Amino acid sequence: xxxxxxLSGWGRHPVVRADEQLSEDLLEATCDVRLTxxxxxxxxxxxxxxEAGARVAGTVLADRVLRFDPAxxxxxxxxxxxxxxxxxxxxxxxxxxxxxxxxxxVTLGGMVASDVHGKNHHxxxxxxxxxRALRMRVADxxxxxxxxxxxxxxFRATLGGMGLTGHILEVEVQLERTPSPxxxxxxxxxxxxxxxxxxxRLASQEWPFTVSWVDCTSRGRRMGRGILTKGRxxxxxxxxxxxxxxxxxxxxxxxxxxxxxNPFTVRVFNALYYRKQLRRTRRxxxxxxxxxxxxxxxxxxxxxxxxxxFTQYQCVLPDTDDLKVPHRFFEVLVRYGGASPVSVIKxxxxxxxGVLSFPMPGISIALDLAMRDDTQRCVxxxxxxxxxAGGRIYLAKDALTRPEHFKQMExxxxxxxxxxxxWDPERRIVTAQSVRLLGDRP
Amino acid sequence: MFLGATKGMxxxxxxxxxxxxxxxxxxxxxxxxxxxxxxxxxxxxxxxxVGVAVCDLLHPDGFAAALDQAEEVLPNFDTVVVxxxxxxxxxxxxxxxxxxxxxxxxxxxxxxxxxEEARTRLLARGGGRLCVFSSVAGERARTPxxxxxxxxxxxxxxxxGLDHKYRRAGLVTVCVKPGxxxxxxxxxxxxxxxxxxxxxxxxxxxxxxxxxAPVVFVTPIWRWVMLVIRHLPRAAMRRIQF
Numbered sequence: 001x002x003x004x005x006x007l008s009g010w011g012r013h014p015v016v017r018a019d020e021q022l023s024e025d026l027l028e029a030t031c032d033v034r035l036t037x038x039x040x041x042x043x044x045x046x047x048x049x050x051e052a053g054a055r056v057a058g059t060v061l062a063d064r065v066l067r068f069d070p071a072x073x074x075x076x077x078x079x080x081x082x083x084x085x086x087x088x089x090x091x092x093x094x095x096x097x098x099x100x101x102x103x104x105x106v107t108l109g110g111m112v113a114s115d116v117h118g119k120n121h122h123x124x125x126x127x128x129x130x131x132r133a134l135r136m137r138v139a140d141x142x143x144x145x146x147x148x149x150x151x152x153x154x155f156r157a158t159l160g161g162m163g164l165t166g167h168i169l170e171v172e173v174q175l176e177r178t179p180s181p182x183x184x185x186x187x188x189x190x191x192x193x194x195x196x197x198x199x200x201r202l203a204s205q206e207w208p209f210t211v212s213w214v215d216c217t218s219r220g221r222r223m224g225r226g227i228l229t230k231g232r233x234x235x236x237x238x239x240x241x242x243x244x245x246x247x248x249x250x251x252x253x254x255x256x257x258x259x260x261x262n263p264f265t266v267r268v269f270n271a272l273y274y275r276k277q278l279r280r281t282r283r284x285x286x287x288x289x290x291x292x293x294x295x296x297x298x299x300x301x302x303x304x305x306x307x308x309x310f311t312q313y314q315c316v317l318p319d320t321d322d323l324k325v326p327h328r329f330f331e332v333l334v335r336y337g338g339a340s341p342v343s344v345i346k347x348x349x350x351x352x353x354g355v356l357s358f359p360m361p362g363i364s365i366a367l368d369l370a371m372r373d374d375t376q377r378c379v380x381x382x383x384x385x386x387x388x389a390g391g392r393i394y395l396a397k398d399a400l401t402r403p404e405h406f407k408q409m410e411x412x413x414x415x416x417x418x419x420x421x422x423w424d425p426e427r428r429i430v431t432a433q434s435v436r437l438l439g440d441r442p
Numbered sequence: 443m444f445l446g447a448t449k450g451m452x453x454x455x456x457x458x459x460x461x462x463x464x465x466x467x468x469x470x471x472x473x474x475x476x477x478x479x480x481x482x483x484x485x486x487x488x489x490x491x492v493g494v495a496v497c498d499l500l501h502p503d504g505f506a507a508a509l510d511q512a513e514e515v516l517p518n519f520d521t522v523v524v525x526x527x528x529x530x531x532x533x534x535x536x537x538x539x540x541x542x543x544x545x546x547x548x549x550x551x552x553x554x555x556x557x558e559e560a561r562t563r564l565l566a567r568g569g570g571r572l573c574v575f576s577s578v579a580g581e582r583a584r585t586p587x588x589x590x591x592x593x594x595x596x597x598x599x600x601x602x603g604l605d606h607k608y609r610r611a612g613l614v615t616v617c618v619k620p621g622x623x624x625x626x627x628x629x630x631x632x633x634x635x636x637x638x639x640x641x642x643x644x645x646x647x648x649x650x651x652x653x654x655a656p657v658v659f660v661t662p663i664w665r666w667v668m669l670v671i672r673h674l675p676r677a678a679m680r681r682i683q684f
Contacts, residue, residue, distance in 0.1 A: 021629070022629040023629065064453075065485035
């Protein structure tokens with residue numbers, strides 16, 4: 001018996017009817033499926049099957065810790081083990097994930113497949129830098145222990161490989177030791193893009209966590225004004241004596257009408273958000289959840305974008321002192337009326353181990369675009385700027401990039417594909433994204 | 443002692459118990475799977491050792507030995523939880539007589555036999571708690587779950603009697619009646635209204651277990667829904683095909 005459901009990524013576009021097999025037993029569940037998905041928090045089509053009605057393995061019930069050694073901080077868990085459980089379980093005991101993406105509703109398997117990065121990318125790199133071993137079911141059905149030593153190529157191709165190199169069954173990761181579970185933050189208001197990027201880079205020389213929110217609707221002299229956030233784990237003396245209680249936030253109970261988020265409402269929201277911070281700088285102790293996962297405070301916030309959903313566009317533009325490229329980027333965005341209430345700029349550090357991992361030294365820009373008739377054209381225009389600048393996009397967010405654009409921005413693709421050819425020549429593992437972008441047959 | 447802690451609601455409930463510092467011993471069919479769950483619970487319990495003993499609900503002859511073994515690990519045990527069981531819809535069971543027999547045996551006969559074994563041990567040490575997972579499906583005959591519901595109805599009946607007879611002697615019997623909870627067992631079904639998450643369900647069950655409630659409905663609204671359903675005339679039940 002099967003239950004066919006509507007599956008989508010977090011952006012709720014595209015939507016595919018599929019049979020998601022949830023099971024505690026991943027060994028069995030991954031026997032005969034074309035892909036494995038976790039919590040479905042990638043935005044686009046990375047976690048979706050290429051064909052409607054196809055069977056997909058879901059990892060969320062396979063969520064056990066298999067080993068945790070407080071002496072070394074090494075954690076091994078099943079692929080469906082979610083980051084929020086890790087946080088609840090280990091933060092108050094002085095351990096944290098070495099790299100945290102913008103939501104804690106992701107699985108370890110998903111964090112590996114997307115090779116997620118976080119506010120500390122300039123200091124700690126991607127999640128994959130801290131992964132010690134993987135247990136995988138590869139396309140021919142074998143189950144292997146995959147490490148940098150045993151299978152270096154497969155290991156590196158799997159970090160950021162969007163789940164296409166094999167089914168991830170278990171993940172072993174080196175956690176970070178923290179002086180307290182609280183965060184010490186400083187935030188400052190920054191009047192324009194030039195100042196924002198300069199100060200972001202400066203801040204990253206001193207702080208382990210940096211990120212900036214940017215008002216992408218402001219124009220002229222104020223273009224790219226924003227709020228810069230810097231943080232570090234609070235020392236034991238600074239932190240409150242009690243551990244932070246898990247926060248329970250609001251929820252968007254049902255799908256909102258699609259016109260709710262439009263250039264006007266976003267401009268008003270952004271102006272208010274910018275002014276919310278009255279003083280130029282603010283500092284103090286922050287709840288780790290509010291610091292790492294501000295958007296998790298509103299459950300189902302993706303419903304705000306209405307029936308058609310949205311896409312997140314995230315790219316990295318290589319390091320340059322010339323700000324013409326980001327300026328043009330925002331001009332194109334404003335021209336298409338691409339109004340995003342949550343736009344994030346973050347400086348990235350060195351490229352990591354993952355053959356296809358997203359970050360490279362430079363500036364990463366992430367913004368939400370409501371799905372409209374011209375969203376495809378907007379993404380195309382933004383991609384052309386990215387290609388010209390020598391940058392690339394983040395596959396975990398993407399739903400709309402064209403294959404020819406992807407290949408132009410990804411000189412590493414051939415290397416990765418060659419590794420995949422060796423492990424899965426028949427293309428038994430295929431997703432909607434790999435069909436759209438990499439030329440796989442469904 | 444926990445039979446069925448490797449999956450679903452049992453896993454969630456065992457984690458809550460481990461987190462608050464209870465000592466646990468897991469019983470189940472597959473030793474490797476038990477060991478994996480034991481390591482998970484040790485991580486949830488800040489390193490406190492969790493024991494395992496192999497026990498298969500299909501083989502009642504092994505119950506005594508399994509409980510002996512568990513007793514060696516946990517000499518001062520005071521609670522036995524049984525969340526293991528099989529589930530299949532009427533449609534599936536009608537087409538597969540072997541599975542049907544197995545389900546009736548596991549969910550009723552052998553679960554009761556296991557409880558009898560656990561009951562005598564608990565009573566011998568002056569009482570304790572016996573917490574067993576039945577189902578709202580046992581409240582009233584419903585066409586999509588006739589056979590499963592019948593087994594669970596029998597189990598609920600047995601547990602109620604046990605509670606009547608032995609509560610004064612110190613044995614508190616807790617019959618858990620989950621409605622639809624999203625776990626691996628129900629992964630193939632479309633969740634109806636009021637479907638609960640396993641973690642939330644486990645919190646409710648643990649509260650009921652600590653209070654010694656004779657019956658725990660996982661989603662409180664089911665208590666009232668079932669009250670109505672129980673009193674519907676047969677003709678109405680037949681007509682609505684609920």
